[in-house]
Amino acid sequence: MLVDFALILFLLSVVTGALWFFDVFKARKLRSKGSPDPWWVEYGASFFPVILPIFLLRSFWVEPFRIPSGSMVPTLMVGDFILVNKYTYGVRLPVLNKKIIEVNLPQRGDVMVFRYPQDKTQDYIKRVVGLPGDKIEYINKRLTVNGVAVPVKDAGDFVEGTVTNQRFLETLGDVEHAMLNNPADNRNAMSIPHPYNENCVRSAQNVICTVPPGHYFMMGDNRDNSADSRVWGFVPEENIVGKAFFVWFHIDSILPFPKGIDFSRIGSFK
Missing domain, CATH: 2.10.109.10 (Umud Fragment, subunit A)
Structure with missing residues (x-):
């Protein structure tokens, strides 16, 4: 297995998690003032609730x-x-x-x-x-x-x-x-x-x-x-x-x- 899939999932969880927190605590305030989200924040944050359960399931169960x-x-x-x-x-x-x-x-x-x-x-x-x-x-x-x-x-x-x-x-x-x-x-x-x-x-x-x-x-x-x-x-x-x-x-x-x-x-x- 040349690619460490667990490491990839971990990195994806960290990156999308950071985007999700940015979206929740920062970007939503900007949206309320009429500023649109960058596309990479919107898409990245949407993947976090999917990737995190998969990462935890594979890691601990x-x-x-x-x-x-x-x-x-x-x-x-x-x-x-x-x-x-x-x-x-x-x-x-x-x-x-x-x-x-x-x-x-x-x-x-x-x-x-x-x-x-x-x-x-x-x-x-x-x-x-x-x-x-x-x-x-x-x-x-x-x-x-x-x-x-x-x-x-x-x-x-x-x-x-x-x-x-x-x-x-x-x-x-x-x-x-x-x-x-x-x-x-x-x-x-x-x-x-x-x-x-x-x-x-x-x-x-x-x-x-x-x-x-x-x-x-x-x-x-x-x-x-x-x-x-x-x-x-x-x-x-x-x-x-x-x-x-x-x-x-x-x-x-x-x-x-x-x-x-x-x-x-x-x-x-x-």
């Missing part, structure tokens, strides 16, 4: 996002439009993303939106797998947390394009969710330099990491088609945006309108 990649399939599909709860993990100052009120902490199994640690202008979405202090082991396509294998149940095949994946129901914390493995994918574990890189040991496809304080280990549900904490490291607490909880629209960019709209995708998800 819910924010919409669109799923651009398949890393969270089958939970979230490419083309899903989702809502993210901004206050679940605490109230944060707009633009600065500085937490000012503690509410809840992320839990294993949450689907979380966060600022990508390698480039904070981008928003990523993954599932919380490891909490601060956890030891995470991903060996032979199986996940272990603090020495305990995460329970999985076979849920049949899942075809994604020309690829047939194994689908499992995995239980992380109190959340049971679907995840995919591709038995034919035997690529070696990749990594890029990141803070606390020394907390991880990698060999072949296997990754073992200890999550540092104030950080989280994130993974996509599409395990063999997700660049996540196994590659680029841990997510610091200050990068958290919010908890994803609802699909409000879906449109497939491949299929023509209106065939690309899938109303069956609408609803809450785990």
Whole structure:
């Protein structure tokens, strides 16, 4: 996300708000004396009551996002439009993303939106797998947390394009969710330099990491088609945006309108 939409809304709120106050407390007096408003005051002030509620809604309550990649399939599909709860993990100052009120902490199994640690202008979405202090082991396509294998149940095949994946129901914390493995994918574990890189040991496809304080280990549900904490490291607490909880629209960019709209995708998800 190259453009910081929150910053743009904040600046627009400040500018139109200043024009609105000028219009209310100064320009109206001039109008009563027969002096017309400059056009930019009239138009700018009229936008303030529209822009301010949008800014406050996106900053403190819910924010919409669109799923651009398949890393969270089958939970979230490419083309899903989702809502993210901004206050679940605490109230944060707009633009600065500085937490000012503690509410809840992320839990294993949450689907979380966060600022990508390698480039904070981008928003990523993954599932919380490891909490601060956890030891995470991903060996032979199986996940272990603090020495305990995460329970999985076979849920049949899942075809994604020309690829047939194994689908499992995995239980992380109190959340049971679907995840995919591709038995034919035997690529070696990749990594890029990141803070606390020394907390991880990698060999072949296997990754073992200890999550540092104030950080989280994130993974996509599409395990063999997700660049996540196994590659680029841990997510610091200050990068958290919010908890994803609802699909409000879906449109497939491949299929023509209106065939690309899938109303069956609408609803809450785990």
